[in-house]
Amino acid sequence: MAFNTGLSGLRAAQVDLDVTGNNIANASTVGFKSSRAQFGDLYANGFLSSGSNPVGDGVTVQDIQQQFGQGNISFTDNGLDMAIDGDGFFVLSDGGETRYSRAGEFGIDKDGFVVNNQNMKVQGYQADADGNISGVRGDMQIQTDNLAPRRTTNLLTDVNLDSRESVLEQRIRSWDDLTVDQFADGESITFDVNGQLNEVTFDSTDSVDDIVNKLQSVSGVNASASTSFAVGDMAGADFGSFELYVGDETSPRAIDLDGVSDVDELAAKIRQQSDNSISADVTDGGELVITHNSGESLNVQYDDTGGTPVFDETEQGVVSITTDRSVTDMESSVTAIEDAYVGGDVEPVNAFNPEDQRTYNHATSTTIYDSLGNSHELTQFFVKEPSPGNGVGESQWSVYMEIDGELVGGTDEDPYTATFSESGELKSIRDQNGDVSSLGEIVIDDWVPKDPNGDPNGAEGPPALGPGEEVPSPIPEDGEYGSAFVVDLSDSTQYGAAFGVNDQQQNGYTTGRLSGLDVSDEGVIFARYTNGQSNELGQVALATFQNTDGLSPVGDTAWVETFESGQPVIGKPGTGTLGSIAASSVEESNVDLSEELVNLIIAQRNYQANAKTIETSDAVTQTIINLR
Incomplete structure (x- = not known):
C-alpha cells in the first residue's frame, strides 16, 4: 500500500511541476491566465464504515483551476x-x-x-x-x-457684434443729376432724411451758385455743379486751319492754336488760356472734353475754314447732390423731372462694398464645401444701421453673405436685417421679402458653386423649389436641396465688447484618405x-x-x-x-514569476519526498523477502 501512496504522491507532484512549468513558460504570453493544481487526499471507505483508524490511500489531483485575475x-x-x-x-x-x-x-x-x-x-x-x-x-x-465628401448644409456662427460701433457714413446720391435750366418759380425738391422732410424751393432767376447753396442748406446734404462738353474725336484734325472759342455764354475766349499739332497739345492750350474754372482733358479714345468746374453755362465755338461747318454750342450746368445721411425718399414738383425722380430708387455712393473695409463694421470668414468636396470661402459682413427706436430698446445690423467674392442670398440687392434686444440678444432676422425668423436663421438657396475661373464646377446648384415650397432647417443631406444651406446666427449677441467669433462650425468636408x-x-x-x-x-x-x-x-x-x-x-x-x-x-500574463519559482521548489521537494517513501517501502519489502 505504501508503494501506491508514494506513486500517487509522485503523480501529484509531477502534475504540480507541469502546471508550474506551464505558468512559467507563459509568463510573457499576452492574455494568459495562470493555473493552479488542486489536490485531495484518498481514503478507502466501505459501505458501512471506513474503520476506526483509517489510513489514507494517497493523493489525487482534483482540478487544474485557472486564475482569471486581472493582468497588468x-x-x-x-x-x-x-x-x-x-x-x-x-x-x-x-x-x-x-x-x-x-x-x-x-x-x-x-x-x-x-x-x-x-x-x-x-x-x-x-x-x-x-x-x-x-x-x-x-x-x-x-x-x-x-x-x-459631404456638402455643407448647416453653418453655426456665434459672434459678438460690438454695440459701441457707430453707424457708418452713408452718402446717398439722387437718381440722376439735375440740369439747372429745368427750374421755374416755385418749383421745389423735398428730401426725406431719416423721417425729416426738407423742402428746397427755386426761382427762375436762381444762378447755379444759388441752386447749390439752397441744396446745401439742408442738413447733411452736399451739392456741386459742373458743365461738361464733349467736342468729339479730333485725331486727324488740321489744327492750323480752324478757330476755337471757349468760355461763358456771352463772351467765349479765342484759343491761340499756334504750335498745336495734336489733341493733347490742344487741351493744354485750353487750360493755359482759360481761367481756373475751365479745364480740358482727352479721353483714352482721343475725345476732347471741356469742363466748367463751377457749373456755369459753357459756350464752345468751332470754325473750320477748311470746309467744316461752323459749330456753336452752349451747355447748361449740371448739379450733383450727395448726403451723409440716409435719404429714404425724394420728391420733385418740377414737371420736367417728375417722371425721372418721383418713385425712383436712390443710389448709394458708398454703399456696402466687400472690397472696401470702410463700408462694413465687422466680417468673418469660414470654409464651406460643395457636393464634390471643393472648398469655398464664405464671408459674413455686418453693417450697423440706425436704430429703429432712436437708440432705445432695439439695435439693427445688416448682414451680407459672400462666397468666393460673389454676394449670395439675395444680398447683392438687399441685405438681411438682424434685430437685437436691449439686453444684447438676437431677437429676429428679417429677409428681403420682409419675412421674419425668430430662430435667427438665414437660408442661402441661390448659390452656384464655381471654379477659380468663375465657371460652374459641376457640383449641385440651387434647388428647384415648387410653389410654396421652402428649404427646411436643418437641411437633410440627401442632395434634395442642392447647394442650399442654413446660416444659424441664433447664438449671436450685441454687447459692449470687442467683436469676436465665439464659435463657427459647419458640417461639410472634402474627400479624405x-x-x-x-x-x-x-x-x-x-x-x-x-x-x-x-x-x-x-x-x-x-x-x-x-x-x-x-x-x-x-x-x-x-x-x-x-x-x-x-x-x-x-x-x-x-x-x-x-x-x-x-x-x-x-x-499581460497574470503569472507571478516569484511565486511560481517558489512553487517550483515546493513541487520538487514534494516529488523527492514521495520518491523517498517508495524507496523506504522497497527496503522494507526486501527485508521481508530475505527472511529465512
Whole structure:
C-alpha cells in the first residue's frame, strides 16, 4: 500500500511541476491566465464504515483551476491593440466556431476584417454610413476606401457684434443729376432724411451758385455743379486751319492754336488760356472734353475754314447732390423731372462694398464645401444701421453673405436685417421679402458653386423649389436641396465688447484618405482621415459568463463555452458587468514569476519526498523477502 501512496504522491507532484512549468513558460504570453493544481487526499471507505483508524490511500489531483485575475496593462504602438480593464472576453470567430480570449493583439487582414494573430475574426457591432452603431453583431470590418465628401448644409456662427460701433457714413446720391435750366418759380425738391422732410424751393432767376447753396442748406446734404462738353474725336484734325472759342455764354475766349499739332497739345492750350474754372482733358479714345468746374453755362465755338461747318454750342450746368445721411425718399414738383425722380430708387455712393473695409463694421470668414468636396470661402459682413427706436430698446445690423467674392442670398440687392434686444440678444432676422425668423436663421438657396475661373464646377446648384415650397432647417443631406444651406446666427449677441467669433462650425468636408484608427474606452473604433474627419466604424463586443472557471482552454490563449460555464452574456464594453477597453494596450500574463519559482521548489521537494517513501517501502519489502 505504501508503494501506491508514494506513486500517487509522485503523480501529484509531477502534475504540480507541469502546471508550474506551464505558468512559467507563459509568463510573457499576452492574455494568459495562470493555473493552479488542486489536490485531495484518498481514503478507502466501505459501505458501512471506513474503520476506526483509517489510513489514507494517497493523493489525487482534483482540478487544474485557472486564475482569471486581472493582468497588468501595457501600452503598444498598434492602434488596434486592446486590453480589457475588468470582466469580459473578446468574442472571436474561428471559421464559424466561437472562441473567447483576453488577448487583444489585433490587426487587419487583406479583406479589412479585424483579426487576431490566428486570423480569428473579432466580433462586434457595425456602424452605418452616418456612424450610427447598430445592435446587430457580426465580423468587424474596416472600410479602407476614401471618405466621400459631404456638402455643407448647416453653418453655426456665434459672434459678438460690438454695440459701441457707430453707424457708418452713408452718402446717398439722387437718381440722376439735375440740369439747372429745368427750374421755374416755385418749383421745389423735398428730401426725406431719416423721417425729416426738407423742402428746397427755386426761382427762375436762381444762378447755379444759388441752386447749390439752397441744396446745401439742408442738413447733411452736399451739392456741386459742373458743365461738361464733349467736342468729339479730333485725331486727324488740321489744327492750323480752324478757330476755337471757349468760355461763358456771352463772351467765349479765342484759343491761340499756334504750335498745336495734336489733341493733347490742344487741351493744354485750353487750360493755359482759360481761367481756373475751365479745364480740358482727352479721353483714352482721343475725345476732347471741356469742363466748367463751377457749373456755369459753357459756350464752345468751332470754325473750320477748311470746309467744316461752323459749330456753336452752349451747355447748361449740371448739379450733383450727395448726403451723409440716409435719404429714404425724394420728391420733385418740377414737371420736367417728375417722371425721372418721383418713385425712383436712390443710389448709394458708398454703399456696402466687400472690397472696401470702410463700408462694413465687422466680417468673418469660414470654409464651406460643395457636393464634390471643393472648398469655398464664405464671408459674413455686418453693417450697423440706425436704430429703429432712436437708440432705445432695439439695435439693427445688416448682414451680407459672400462666397468666393460673389454676394449670395439675395444680398447683392438687399441685405438681411438682424434685430437685437436691449439686453444684447438676437431677437429676429428679417429677409428681403420682409419675412421674419425668430430662430435667427438665414437660408442661402441661390448659390452656384464655381471654379477659380468663375465657371460652374459641376457640383449641385440651387434647388428647384415648387410653389410654396421652402428649404427646411436643418437641411437633410440627401442632395434634395442642392447647394442650399442654413446660416444659424441664433447664438449671436450685441454687447459692449470687442467683436469676436465665439464659435463657427459647419458640417461639410472634402474627400479624405484613411490615415489611422483610434479606439475609445467603450471599444468604438474610429477611422481618422486626411481631411481631419473621424468616423465611427463599429464597436467591439465583450462576453461574460456565470462561471468563468467552467470555460475550457483550447490553446492560442482562447477558451470555449462549456456546460459548466453557462451561456455567454454578450454586450458593449462598459455596460453591465463588462469592463472597459484600453486602446493601444494589451493585458499581460497574470503569472507571478516569484511565486511560481517558489512553487517550483515546493513541487520538487514534494516529488523527492514521495520518491523517498517508495524507496523506504522497497527496503522494507526486501527485508521481508530475505527472511529465512
